[in-house]
Amino acid sequence: MNPFTYARPTGIDEAVSLFTPDSRYIAGGTNLLDLMKENVTHPEQLIDITRLPLKDIEETTDGGLRIGALVSNSDLAWDARIEQHYPLLSKAILAGASPQLRNMATTGGNLLQRTRCYYFYDADTPCNKREPGSGCPARDGLNRIHAILGHSEQCIAVHPSDMCVGLAALDATVIVKGRDGERRIAFADFHRLPGNEPERDNTLADGELVTAVELPAENFSTHCAYLKIRDRQSYAFALVSVAAALQLDGGVIRNVRVALGGVAHKPWRNPEAEALLVGRPADKAAFGELADALLAGAIGFNDNQFKIELARRAIVRALSDAVEGAV
Amino acid sequence: MSSTKDHSGVTTVATYPIAIEINGKPQQLDVHPWTTLLDLLREQIGLTGTKKGCDHGQCGACTVLLNGKRINSCLTIAVMHDGASLTTVEGLASGDDLHPMQAAFVKHDAFQCGYCTPGQLCSAVGMTAEGRAETSDELREHMSGNLCRCGAYPNILSAIEEAMPATREQLERDKGVSR
Ligand SMILES: Cc1cc2nc3c(=O)[nH]c(=O)nc-3n(C[C@H](O)[C@H](O)[C@H](O)COP(=O)(O)OP(=O)(O)OC[C@H]3O[C@@H](n4cnc5c(N)ncnc54)[C@H](O)[C@@H]3O)c2cc1C
Numbered sequence: 001m002n003p004f005t006y007a008r009p010t011g012i013d014e015a016v017s018l019f020t021p022d023s024r025y026i027a028g029g030t031n032l033l034d035l036m037k038e039n040v041t042h043p044e045q046l047i048d049i050t051r052l053p054l055k056d057i058e059e060t061t062d063g064g065l066r067i068g069a070l071v072s073n074s075d076l077a078w079d080a081r082i083e084q085h086y087p088l089l090s091k092a093i094l095a096g097a098s099p100q101l102r103n104m105a106t107t108g109g110n111l112l113q114r115t116r117c118y119y120f121y122d123a124d125t126p127c128n129k130r131e132p133g134s135g136c137p138a139r140d141g142l143n144r145i146h147a148i149l150g151h152s153e154q155c156i157a158v159h160p161s162d163m164c165v166g167l168a169a170l171d172a173t174v175i176v177k178g179r180d181g182e183r184r185i186a187f188a189d190f191h192r193l194p195g196n197e198p199e200r201d202n203t204l205a206d207g208e209l210v211t212a213v214e215l216p217a218e219n220f221s222t223h224c225a226y227l228k229i230r231d232r233q234s235y236a237f238a239l240v241s242v243a244a245a246l247q248l249d250g251g252v253i254r255n256v257r258v259a260l261g262g263v264a265h266k267p268w269r270n271p272e273a274e275a276l277l278v279g280r281p282a283d284k285a286a287f288g289e290l291a292d293a294l295l296a297g298a299i300g301f302n303d304n305q306f307k308i309e310l311a312r313r314a315i316v317r318a319l320s321d322a323v324e325g326a327v
Numbered sequence: 328m329s330s331t332k333d334h335s336g337v338t339t340v341a342t343y344p345i346a347i348e349i350n351g352k353p354q355q356l357d358v359h360p361w362t363t364l365l366d367l368l369r370e371q372i373g374l375t376g377t378k379k380g381c382d383h384g385q386c387g388a389c390t391v392l393l394n395g396k397r398i399n400s401c402l403t404i405a406v407m408h409d410g411a412s413l414t415t416v417e418g419l420a421s422g423d424d425l426h427p428m429q430a431a432f433v434k435h436d437a438f439q440c441g442y443c444t445p446g447q448l449c450s451a452v453g454m455t456a457e458g459r460a461e462t463s464d465e466l467r468e469h470m471s472g473n474l475c476r477c478g479a480y481p482n483i484l485s486a487i488e489e490a491m492p493a494t495r496e497q498l499e500r501d502k503g504v505s506r
Pocket residue numbers: 024025026027028029030031032033034049069095096097098101104105106107108109110111112113160161162163208209210211235236237238383384385
């Protein structure tokens with residue numbers, strides 16, 4: 001790690017005012033310190049935000065929950081209200097990393113974790129995300145774990161989070177605070193596609209601090225499933241993951257949500273295609289159509305063509321599982 | 328923070344003071360901000376029971392209990408833990424009496440080279456405190472953050488299964504003492 005200075009603010013405004021372009025906030029540290037050891041990131045100052053008062057989960061006036069940015073992944077997944085009312089989120093979190101890592105990892109840090117693309121991680125190779133304009137060796141290189149949707153000429157990396165796939169399906173809202181005050185960002189607008197600026201993972205402005213994530217009242221607690229397909233059954237990132245949520249009226253779909261992980265630079269959804277299923281019987285034919293719509297335009301590379309069919313089957317399976325209950 | 332001036336007169340950051348309790352013993356330490364908790368233990372304090380396997384959160388060899396919770400000490404910096412209480416593998420036994428988890432590892436021959444063992448032990452105690460894993464499948468899933476290159480998994484699992492009830496009792500007793 002490069003030498004740096006350390007600051008430990010106790011207030012939110014103080015933390016934001018300490019930020020400089022060469023600073024990074026540090027929460028659990030499980031992604032940032034890893035990237036610093038790999039010489040991918042070299043901040044001059046770390047701002048330790050773990051003493052900020054952002055560790056609570058509170059009910060909101062409209063019947064949802066507000067999760068402080070510093071709530072650990074374990075505390076969130078095992079919170080009684082989350083387990084009971086938002087099982088999809090609990091399951092998505094528990095599918096990620098290891099118990100030790102989840103004890104340190106925070107809600108805000110999980111949102112802002114960076115891609116696991118091998119080239120991004122290897123400071124000795126070119127990478128447009130790490131070093132804009134240097135090139136993308138993943139396109140013609142090792143790309144088994146890379147994107148099949150929404151990629152650009154410049155970048156085919158994926159966002160690696162499981163938790164975010166659950167939050168995308170639940171239509172969460174991210175609350176951030178910067179020097180100019182507070183903003184609320186719809187989850188779908190928080191992460192972005194790489195386009196011509198692959199160095200930008202999300203729509204946060206420099207120095208903006210994530211303070212909370214809000215869940216709406218609608219929780220899909222009766223029919224939901226998180227399905228994660230990976231090279232080993234635990235402690236591995238997703239090749240493809242699916243957060244599926246349904247509201248059923250008898251066997252008829254009243255509301256359906258599907259978010260995909262491991263396939264794009266952000267959790268992947270298609271609300272228009274979801275809307276087309278309302279009123280249809282909850283069967284494999286309908287689920288297959290939604291899968292086709294979600295994967296329309298998918299383009300794989302040398303090593304990851306398999307993800308397209310894998311994702312299609314995983315979507316149908318996750319939705320079928322969700323019909324059975326909270327899986 | 329304490330700083331020093333180098334010969335050209337430039338002020339360089341040296342160290343930050345922290346107070347941390349390690350295996351029941353309060354310590355006042357000065358740490359560089361980039362010193363990981365793992366390096367603090369091994370290099371600065373000489374507690375080499377905690378192992379460095381990957382240094383990237385991928386193996387679990389560095390698992391310690393921070394305020395009773397299991398974490399990877401390689402992916403956190405010591406300076407952040409001013410005021411914390413830490414238990415490492417050296418702090419599990421009481422004198423010559425092995426912790427039930429340690430005794431069960433010996434009994435079940437739950438190691439070959441032993442490199443992963445300190446992390447496995449701390450992780451298993453942390454898992455018991457969490458109280459979330461009961462069945463063998465759950466235990467395997469909840470111990471998946473600790474790799475064993477020798478593949479001693481079956482014996483590790485048997486040892487943990489046997490030691491969990493006694494570990495639970497000990498955790499209850501310790502809670503009683505500290506309250
Ligand atoms: C071996 C390994 C396996 C893993 N497997 C998985 C997996 O299967 N699935 C999965 O989803 N994840 C996985 N992870 C990633 C893990 O979930 C993330 O590292 C973790 O969630 C990051 O949270 P943190 O609090 O530690 O973030 P930090 O490392 O502290 O921060 C990450 C980034 O977020 C910024 N940041 C943190 N908090 C805030 C805030 N409140 N406001 C603004 N910026 C902030 C930091 O500046 C930094 O840039 C794995 C990690 C490891 C090491």
